[in-house]
Amino acid sequence: MGADAKSLSELGLTARGGADAFVTGLAVDSRDVKDGYLFAALPGTRMHGGEFIQYALRMGAAAVLTDTEGAEIARDVLDGSTAAVIIAADPRQTLAFTAALWFGAQPDTVVAVTGTNGKTSVASFVRRIWQLLGHQAVNLGTTGVEGDWEAPLAHTTPEPITLHRALAGATEAGITHAAMEASSHGLAQRRLDGVNLRAAGFTNFTQDHLDYHESFEAYFDAKAGLFARVLPEDGIAVINIDDARGVDMVAIARARGQEVMTVGRDGGADMTLLGQRFDGTGQDVRIRFGGETFQTRLNLVGGFQAENVMIAAGLVIASGAEPDRVFAVLPELETVRGRMQLAATRTNGAAVYVDYAHTPDAVATACQALRPHVMGRLVAIVGAGGDRDAGKRPLMGAAAAEHADQVIVTDDNPRSEDPASIRAAVLDGAPEATEVGDRAEAILRGVDALGPGDALLICGKGHETGQIVGDTVYPFDDVEQASVAVAALDGKLA
Ligand SMILES: CC(=O)N[C@H]1[C@@H](OP(=O)(O)OP(=O)(O)OC[C@H]2O[C@@H](n3ccc(=O)[nH]c3=O)[C@H](O)[C@@H]2O)O[C@H](CO)[C@@H](O)[C@@H]1O[C@H](C)C(=O)N[C@@H](C)C(=O)N[C@H](CCC(=O)O)C(=O)O
Ligand SMILES: Nc1ncnc2c1ncn2[C@@H]1O[C@H](COP(=O)(O)OP(=O)(O)OP(=O)(O)O)[C@@H](O)[C@H]1O
Ligand SMILES: N[C@H](CCC[C@H](N)C(=O)O)C(=O)O
Numbered sequence: 001m002g003a004d005a006k007s008l009s010e011l012g013l014t015a016r017g018g019a020d021a022f023v024t025g026l027a028v029d030s031r032d033v034k035d036g037y038l039f040a041a042l043p044g045t046r047m048h049g050g051e052f053i054q055y056a057l058r059m060g061a062a063a064v065l066t067d068t069e070g071a072e073i074a075r076d077v078l079d080g081s082t083a084a085v086i087i088a089a090d091p092r093q094t095l096a097f098t099a100a101l102w103f104g105a106q107p108d109t110v111v112a113v114t115g116t117n118g119k120t121s122v123a124s125f126v127r128r129i130w131q132l133l134g135h136q137a138v139n140l141g142t143t144g145v146e147g148d149w150e151a152p153l154a155h156t157t158p159e160p161i162t163l164h165r166a167l168a169g170a171t172e173a174g175i176t177h178a179a180m181e182a183s184s185h186g187l188a189q190r191r192l193d194g195v196n197l198r199a200a201g202f203t204n205f206t207q208d209h210l211d212y213h214e215s216f217e218a219y220f221d222a223k224a225g226l227f228a229r230v231l232p233e234d235g236i237a238v239i240n241i242d243d244a245r246g247v248d249m250v251a252i253a254r255a256r257g258q259e260v261m262t263v264g265r266d267g268g269a270d271m272t273l274l275g276q277r278f279d280g281t282g283q284d285v286r287i288r289f290g291g292e293t294f295q296t297r298l299n300l301v302g303g304f305q306a307e308n309v310m311i312a313a314g315l316v317i318a319s320g321a322e323p324d325r326v327f328a329v330l331p332e333l334e335t336v337r338g339r340m341q342l343a344a345t346r347t348n349g350a351a352v353y354v355d356y357a358h359t360p361d362a363v364a365t366a367c368q369a370l371r372p373h374v375m376g377r378l379v380a381i382v383g384a385g386g387d388r389d390a391g392k393r394p395l396m397g398a399a400a401a402e403h404a405d406q407v408i409v410t411d412d413n414p415r416s417e418d419p420a421s422i423r424a425a426v427l428d429g430a431p432e433a434t435e436v437g438d439r440a441e442a443i444l445r446g447v448d449a450l451g452p453g454d455a456l457l458i459c460g461k462g463h464e465t466g467q468i469v470g471d472t473v474y475p476f477d478d479v480e481q482a483s484v485a486v487a488a489l490d491g492k493l494a
């Protein structure tokens, strides 16, 4: 069977009929199946993976993991095959445990963070704090695997085979600490159920992804799964109680017997933000924790980044670090790529920021967060993605209209949809806004509108490097376009 084969029993699986078998790899897509593989035929949003069992067997699958529906769909082919069949009530969760056993190694200390906004920021701050404390650390999520070991990822929370391959690869390279994002899709699909978490964090809960989740409550329940199911009873929950749903999360964590560390501006929180003073390059903050008050510097723009840093600090402390050492390294934190990133400055001093705000709450928060750093007017560029929650579009427009002095509506990954109709939906919430479909032109017009002391906030794409139109990804980078626009208008072009 070769060194890379494992038996079903080693993988925690029991086949129908009880016979053991060896498998040589795992695949969630029939097109990835190779000789001897276990094929996980999962119930999908469009079809059941059971439809592809026949194909997987033809490719040499030695075992099939599915549910009763998948086995029923493929009954004839399975009856005529010698492949082992494993029937699970929740095959996505079983696959998560199987993938963990297949790849074997995970960093000693893993934490996860969920919430509508702030996951990438928190995971990246956690990784950086660990590095500053001398650990070999990575963060995994929207921006890939970053830190002391790097790899690209196509999803915020990848499916379990990809996730555990990355965790094992990082561990083999000497990584001892990992901070990962838990997306609502990832949680609903049990993608991280096989990860051994030490602690888990919650940032906030507002509207997004209602194209995938049936309702607001279903979306909340998916996120709550991090505490209700994935984090073990002896794990520590770090929860932002400034968010209205934070209190519900606390109750869910306590009901599991988890220790809870609350953070917030609320005086009753275990880690409290006592004060914040803003300037052009960041903020000074005072934080109370464990009976002590820490005054420290954050070279980060935006009041909400202090909340993200507190959750990050809480997660690092929850996983064993000394609070004094954690607070001492916070001034070393740097802007996360594409999150309130100063992209360019005009010769008149006006600043251009690039931010990944792609939900109504994030647009409002990002605009409000810039205000204390800006003396003049605030111009915002906003657009909404195609093939994503359509209900958030007018709300994003309205958030920009309410919190900025001038709004330009443009395109942000229209994907398969008509860009003009997405813009029209955003404009429904921002009727006074200017419509400029071409994103480069929108940025040029936004930069052109800036007088001394003004600021431009370019929302929605953050670290992204492409504009997705139909199936084509055109190279596009907001940070680069901001520099090009400033150079063109201020005569700095070579
Ligand atoms: C909406 C969604 O999450 N879809 C995920 C889901 O696919 P699905 O349920 O749509 O699958 P389906 O098309 O109905 O097919 C059913 C099954 O048949 C299999 N299949 C399909 C075709 C074939 O030829 N052979 C085959 O075996 C598929 O692998 C699947 O397991 O299950 C698949 C296998 O686990 C995932 O790869 C797929 O993620 C897709 C690629 C995706 O784009 N997901 C995005 C929306 C996502 O997860 N995003 C989150 C959120 C980001 C954020 O927070 O903003 C993320 O974590 O990235
Ligand atoms: N704590 C917060 N509260 C409100 N808004 C926030 C917060 N943190 C970040 N944001 C906003 O959300 C945007 C995205 O931040 P980030 O990438 O950290 O979130 P995310 O949860 O990882 O998003 P995704 O769902 O795409 O993975 C930021 O650019 C900012 O506009
Ligand atoms: N992870 C989010 C990112 C959205 C970013 C925005 N640029 C868009 O394309 O809508 C999503 O896939 O919904």
Ligand SMILES: [Mg+2]
Pocket: 119, 120, 121, 141, 142, 143, 156, 181
């Ligand atoms: Mg993210």
